[in-house]
Amino acid sequence: MFEAAELGRSVSKEDYEAKVPKLRAGLLEAQFRLRSSKLPVIIIVTGADGAGKGDVVHRLNEWLDPRGIDTQAFWLTSDEESERPPYWRFWRVLPARGRIGVFFGSWYTRPIVRRLAGKLKNRELDAELDRIAGFERMLAEDGAVIIKLWLHLSVEEQARRFRDVEKNPEKHWRILPTDWHSPKLHSRFREISERAVRHTDSAVAPWQVVEAGDDRYRDLTVGQIVLSALRAALKQKVMHGPKVTAKRTPRAAGVSVLDRVDLSQALAEDDYARKLEKYQTKLNRLTWAAYEKRRSMVLVFEGWDAAGKGSSIRRVTEAIDPRLFRIFPVASPTDEERAHHYLWRFWRHLPRAGMIRIYDRSWYGRVLVERIEGYAREDEWKRAYHEINDFEEQLVEDGMVLGKFWLHISKEEQLRRFKQREEVSFKRYKITPDDWRNRAKWDQYSAAVNEMVRRTSTKSAPWTLVAGNDKKFARIQILKTICKSLEEAL
């Protein structure tokens, strides 16, 4: 890959000065059109030490309108970052639609550095690279333009530059002393990088190896690559427009997973009171123990309207110190959230080490309400199963305890509760016309829930189907399940 780069290329000053104005005009024009498009752009600037990554970042900020650019350097890690899954820090700074993120450092850095330090074997590196490829594909499918620049230096040129820095430190005030490694490390770095580049060179996120021996050639080439990538993306956008697919009504399966939930299960009042006290006490102890061991927990509550999500969540939270948990109630996304991949808002709220985050509704909206109401296109909700499984896998790998609850009730029970709500004064605000509309689509939702449970009940993140016709039984089932998961984890 690297060998294929044409070496020794250079551009004269005259040639450079003649070409730059046109290039800049093109870049600014593309950026201007980008703003009204829905495309987020990610430009990864990486490559050999001494190849001028920082200079390229500066140049992009000079040629493009810096007001539309967010330059991100992934360098120091804050505790808020290190206490969450490794990709959290990337998610939090992904560019919004219409903006350009220039990434100085990226998701490639950590696996390469860890391989270099011997903390990963080659096959572990490959697994990390697979994750990267999946991540980039997911962003690209969501519309992101991903431009990956690898600045390449020949071994000789790199050595020459190192000698020059050593001799004339005052000339190189832009260079951080820690940038320089030993020659031996360099050759190892080159080898690993090449593996990474080869492994993650894809149609949706291709690598561009740029010969960096001559500054003018390097910058012009980078500018042209960025310009063509932007133009190609904008053109494709115009040609296809948003894909609108007909809503497909989910087919009802034969006997579904939901059908198998035994809704007749119930608890007597005194039995309930005793168990509630028991499991709440236990949960309180376990959450403090988890806090001390810095194990986080993510709880997801989904279910039919009026299935008792709210009251079940309350039975869980009243057992937990308010310092340890926060609830994220999922409502319509804000415009900042809409300007990102749909998983962005959920990544955003992941808990820090030892803390608990409760999602009242969740990312599963993608394959439930967004699917049924047509807010997500068929290709979007279909690939969501995989995206969600990968997301949850990252949480579990990072040591989080994950609980997913579907609160199930019968259609008759729901009707009874809707009517009751309309009668009790302080519950009246809990029932809206939306609830009735959703109820009319019970069968469609049923089929979607069944498919969701089938496709996203993984070994590391299984669904718990809660028998909710009896609220008391449901609450105890939930508390018991959470306690069990925590006990197993600690």
Next chain:
Amino acid sequence: MFEAAELGRSVSKEDYEAKVPKLRAGLLEAQFRLRSSKLPVIIIVTGADGAGKGDVVHRLNEWLDPRGIDTQAFWLTSDEESERPPYWRFWRVLPARGRIGVFFGSWYTRPIVRRLAGKLKNRELDAELDRIAGFERMLAEDGAVIIKLWLHLSVEEQARRFRDVEKNPEKHWRILPTDWHSPKLHSRFREISERAVRHTDSAVAPWQVVEAGDDRYRDLTVGQIVLSALRAALKQKVMHGPKVTAKRTPRAAGVSVLDRVDLSQALAEDDYARKLEKYQTKLNRLTWAAYEKRRSMVLVFEGWDAAGKGSSIRRVTEAIDPRLFRIFPVASPTDEERAHHYLWRFWRHLPRAGMIRIYDRSWYGRVLVERIEGYAREDEWKRAYHEINDFEEQLVEDGMVLGKFWLHISKEEQLRRFKQREEVSFKRYKITPDDWRNRAKWDQYSAAVNEMVRRTSTKSAPWTLVAGNDKKFARIQILKTICKSLEEAL
């Protein structure tokens, strides 16, 4: 204050059960109306140890719709928080308009704890309390409803509870062992708290001392306080509606501060090249030194359209390692930003220790464009001077280096540059109809800039008026000023 609380109050179980449904209905109704109002609500739950603060937080989440509540516990401090001015962690979690923030712990905790530990003297505590009072007033003027609950226990009742916990630890699984202090500390805590409560009891953010000896009385009282406060705020909102005041055209002063800027200052090309190299090299060294000493820097760029903000910023940033700085280009606020106090978005982007944040336009928009275009009411932009001075004072107190630049050019020079921009292909995207509209209001803006500079050039945060007719001169003036500030700070 605390003595005045009526002790020994209690509510029978029957009475409680009779009153709760009506109270809940009222709370839910008020919360429902709140959602469509523009009022953010802050409920601070604090008070004596053992008084049941956590229980009250749970109760509020039970009686109100928890989906409209963000419970915030200010407990552990992350490094992202500790590397910024103390109020950053509060700003980042202030509730959006229409939402309720239940604060378990608050801006009161730190001053009280520091006074308790002997790190503050009484008069220093008072200064902190003044800042709190100012902060609350500012939020209230922006529409926030601030409800401050102090849960009070008599000394005897508190002692009784402590003994009970010691005897029956299993009964008190909700209580964190570290909650309990020695009796001596308790009496000291009570004394300091009383000072704090007295000092910060204001019409816009009054304290409510709630007798907490009886759980039912405590919870009912809290519920009723919250309900009346919400109703009063909603009523006021309806009665007054948003105050719309006529736009007042700023009067032109006699000889203004802007008039005194000598716009004839210029630099020859070779002099410029030499100085640019000199100050950029210096700036690079200084920013690394500041990074090592963990001193942050905030740079604010304001100026006439086409005054050269963009190119000046670039001359600054190209001297700085991309890992150390980020630019925040101020455009229209997002809806999340609009749902908060106007300073929220600027607090949001403050740099971490050792880092540099450049604001391309800034909070001064409040007293410039928002004033002239009537986006801010007269009372809003008038109080902004004070709010801004206080904000900047907090940055400087926290050790940040703050530079504020107004790039000044003459009206004739602006015209020349507008015309030039329209001619050069890659600059065409930099000129918009807005620019011409703003130019037509040159005199109004002039007067607003003069008033801004007069009112916000404080000793700790002075403005630098940049003579911008000659771009080269302007750039060197800016670089030089930044270097000087950094040198003085380090």
